Amino acid sequence: MALVAVNHLTKKYKSSDRKAVDDVSFEIHSGEIFSLLGPNGAGKTTTISMLSTLLRPTAGTANVNGYNVQREPMGVRRSIGVVPQELALYAELSAEENLRFWGEMQGLGGAALQTEIAEKLELMDLTARARDRVKTFSGGMKRRLNLAVGLLGNPPLVILDEPTVAIDPQSRRYILDYIKELHAQGVSVLYTTHYMEEAQELSDRIGIIDQGKLIALGSWEELAQLVGQDETLHLKLHQVDGGQRLAEALSTLKSIHQSSAHDGEVVLNVKAAEVALPFVLAKASELGLSIHTVEIREPNLETVFLHLTGRALRD
């Protein structure tokens, strides 16, 4: 049986005409890292809010560890650890006090909680700062503590909502490595991100979500097959406002499968970069645009996203 089973899950806010999550279905198996990849506002956070019982679905069902999110919310809550995107910590409390408080809210207590607090502090390399107030921590330290809180009680499913947003590379690496360690321990992880390289590095399977809809689902290899052997050309222009014109002009060329532009950068899906590049340079010259850099990338999730939506992941 799947640890998480989501069927036709839909959420429509009263304040909006469109659905934030639209008929989404997927499963997460035990011991699996499942990533929801999509741009900001795609519906990732709304999906995990419903899975963690914070929001009531408008339609569809979801079960976590055998518990229905609407009918058995307490069972679901005992089965999950959530690491929210915001730093949901009390700045005036110390790291240890935060862990104790959130541990008690999870129903932990006594010597078991004390042991777990020490373990988590050690794991997150925060033992030396255990008694310092969180308000004195760096952004990365806060992120690590935020993660530690989500892991209290060793739940079978850990939900991480963009845990690496706005942190230093060292802390980011720390968190990614720790997630791999969790995976090695057999913990299931639901990971949301808009960084395609994180999803690609961590995930057993990836769901690509855009405008509330799950548009692709599978392992990286399965998703890569969607775009075949396409390569990606990244062009940076000197003229920031020329990207859109160039992308539109290039979209008529046969050798270019997809094109998009953002802030003077043009991303192109091409069958063979060495074939397409002369045409691209000629078209840029024709439009009076000068190219600053050209980068050729192997097929990746960004290529997949571009292929599926016609837009770059960060659009």
Next chain:
Amino acid sequence: MRKLITLALKEVRLTFRDVGALVTMLVTPLGLTLAMAAAFGMGGSNTFADVPVLLLNQDEGKFSNFLSAVFESAEVSALLAVETVSDEAAARARVDAAEVAALVIVPSDFSQRTLPFLAATESELGLDLTTLSQTEVEALPPETTQRLAQLYQQSLASERDPVSIEIYGSPEWPISTTVLKGIVAQAVERLNITIQSTTQLLSRLFIQGGGESQSLAAAAGGGLTTNVGTTELPVRLNIISPSGRPFNWLDYISASMAVFFLMFTVTSGGRTLLAERVAGTLPRLLISPTPALTILWGKMAGTALTGMLQMCLLWGATTLIGAYWGTPSGVLVAIMMLVLSATGVGALISAWAKTSGQAGALGTAVTLTAAALSGSFFPRVGMPAWLRSVSLILPNAWGIEIFSALQSGQGLVDILPLLGGVLLLTLVYYAAALPGFRRQFEG
């Protein structure tokens, strides 16, 4: 229950680690208490004593003697140090220099215009009715009695403007001037009543005639100048408690400031629910295996506990500087009930406010209005009855009523009806808050 206690203790810890909150909760009320007590009087003695006042009595008659008698009475002489003067310009200069609190000026025609009949009998017949005994009045010859009746009827027919006593007060002695004004106003009111009753008696004597009425006239006339001054004033200025402890500002302001700032604490405590939603800690709490109601009650309990600690600390600190709040058992129960009620106000605001900022603005508005309406800055006894009644929709007013009762020597049993009122009010607050919270948690 364990989670509820954990939540409550977390609230207390967060509040007591916030320097800004500590300044609002403890430092400011203590500072204001000390400042106001220093301005209006501290300790167990009367707040006002030996206020320097000048009396310029220019009256050519005797009726103004009532004022001297008032000033010399035991009750007033403890408050005012009255100096009789004769030079108006010099006296006004002393007031202008704030050397004295005020100057009381009785005009020269005061007696003449107060009861012209008595003045006329003295000037025409050489009779001073105010000094004659009952027997002497009865012994007057018939022609004199007849003339007295004529003079009396003439005095009724003549029109006269009200006579004024001027109080020239120094702006630098505002409270003392107000007190003096109150004393003189009460004395004048008493004089007016006496004049009216005297007029009625004289009317019966000289218009209706009769030997029995003559004695009444003598009694009324003879007692006029002394009755007003020596009779106890209908409203006492100084509030003396049954415990024998006189009213003092330190007692009053200690409790009223504590209640005032308790409202600040609980309204900002309620606001933390909205702030936690923004900070992300409330959603994290809501996805922990903790029922929403436990979270809500835990936060409320934390706010109430913070309020309790605040009130107890202020009680202790003000007691150390000489304030008296009442019997400890009464004070403790009163604090508990008031904190619960005030927390209800905080809950009501945070339940219906949409944002933390909105809750903050509402909380400040409610707290300041409640303080002004409830007598946080001045004794409630001086407020109009309707305002005293209206203000009872707020915990501040109940708090001040309760602590005033305790400070006047009443015990826990005596304040039970007041505590019942607070309980009722508290239930209303929470009942009104509940739908708002339901809306928030379900949204």
